[in-house]
Amino acid sequence: MTMAVKRLRSGFTTGTCAAAAAKAAAFALMQGVCPENIEIPFPDGSRKSFAVHRCTRSDGSATASIIKDAGDDPDVTNGAEIEATVYADHQPADPVRSVLLGNILLCGGKGIGTVTKPGLAIAVGQPAINPVPRQMIVAAVKEIAVDQKITVTISVPNGAELAEKTLNKRLGILDGISILGTTGIVRPISADAWTATIKASLDVAREAGLLDVVLSTGRTSEKGAQQLLDLPEEAYAMMGDYLEFSLKEAAIRNFKTIHLSGMWAKIMKAALRVPQTHVRNGALEVAEGAQLLAQLGAEGDLLQKIETSNTAREMYSHIEAAGQNQLVTAVCLKARQYCQDVTGTEVKVYLVNHKAEIITHV
Numbered sequence: 001m002t003m004a005v006k007r008l009r010s011g012f013t014t015g016t017c018a019a020a021a022a023k024a025a026a027f028a029l030m031q032g033v034c035p036e037n038i039e040i041p042f043p044d045g046s047r048k049s050f051a052v053h054r055c056t057r058s059d060g061s062a063t064a065s066i067i068k069d070a071g072d073d074p075d076v077t078n079g080a081e082i083e084a085t086v087y088a089d090h091q092p093a094d095p096v097r098s099v100l101l102g103n104i105l106l107c108g109g110k111g112i113g114t115v116t117k118p119g120l121a122i123a124v125g126q127p128a129i130n131p132v133p134r135q136m137i138v139a140a141v142k143e144i145a146v147d148q149k150i151t152v153t154i155s156v157p158n159g160a161e162l163a164e165k166t167l168n169k170r171l172g173i174l175d176g177i178s179i180l181g182t183t184g185i186v187r188p189i190s191a192d193a194w195t196a197t198i199k200a201s202l203d204v205a206r207e208a209g210l211l212d213v214v215l216s217t218g219r220t221s222e223k224g225a226q227q228l229l230d231l232p233e234e235a236y237a238m239m240g241d242y243l244e245f246s247l248k249e250a251a252i253r254n255f256k257t258i259h260l261s262g263m264w265a266k267i268m269k270a271a272l273r274v275p276q277t278h279v280r281n282g283a284l285e286v287a288e289g290a291q292l293l294a295q296l297g298a299e300g301d302l303l304q305k306i307e308t309s310n311t312a313r314e315m316y317s318h319i320e321a322a323g324q325n326q327l328v329t330a331v332c333l334k335a336r337q338y339c340q341d342v343t344g345t346e347v348k349v350y351l352v353n354h355k356a357e358i359i360t361h362v
Contacts, residue, residue: 011071013181015133111159117172119207244275
């Protein structure tokens with residue numbers, strides 16, 4: 001019997017929601033009535049309509065909000081209220097927290113982060129509203145206010161709290177979230193979001209003048225590296241499963257030394273020269289792992305146990321029980337060679353256990 005595979009549902013970016021909220025508020029201000037739904041243009045030329053969650057009017061201003069629907073993507077901003085307040089004319093504003101885009105003065109309100117470190121797409125001091133969301137906001141609002149001077153303030157009421165669940169602080173984006181998006185659409189388990197964050201992290205490290213960067217597969221492996229390396233916060237980039245992508249991006253930025261920190265299964269995959277280490281794209285076949293370990297010296301009863309293991313973790317437990325630490329070091333050396341082949345630069349590899357302790361490093 002064949003099981004039907006559920007298709008994951010796409011959603012919308014914070015940039016899209018900000019643009020829809022801004023147009024709804026502009027409509028309420030200019031037309032004198034709050035819309036129930038609002039339609040906006042997308043960068044690819046398509047148009048989509050959104051339900052307006054909340055809308056209020058007063059003399060000289062209007063506020064509207066959209067609830068973000070990220071689809072089936074596990075996004076921390078899913079369900080967040082993205083709000084826009086539109087004022088007639090250009091209102092007095094913090095010049096650092098605003099940017100003039102033609103006839104529209106765009107401001108960062110409550111819950112929108114401020115960029116404090118160089119290397120990002122937005123200049124230091126400006127509200128963390130990325131270039132494509134800015135374009136979408138302007139395009140949407142101009143359908144209502146073609147030439148009129150207006151002020152648009154984007155806010156996220158609980159943005160500061162949501163930002164604590166992101167890497168914003170490390171990137172130098174303080175006191176709120178970023179308004180993001182390149183297409184307006186959130187694809188489930190978005191690769192674009194991951195790779196954009198990796199690039200941003202590497203850019204921040206380079207702009208900080210650092211010669212070393214640490215690529216880690218997760219928070220545990222990052223914590224392990226932090227206990228050994230005396231490097232500033234900006235040196236750490238969370239790469240997740242995007243091994244080869246991250247290595248190549250680090251190489252482009254000419255770091256002198258690249259440090260790779262990961263747990264056993266990920267380091268094994270690097271040793272097997274697997275470029276994308278997620279289980280869906282880079283499954284660690286037991287046979288391949290066993291073959292590698294045999295080449296590196298595993299034999300006899302230990303090799304038999306390795307060959308009948310179900311997971312990489314089980315393989316490691318057998319190696320550990322046999323006291324064959326040289327096999328662990330040999331795997332790390334193989335991983336380092338792969339990384340250096342990709343980057344053409346010096347790479348150091350750190351194997352971390354589930355307690356964030358470094359088992360070995362080469």
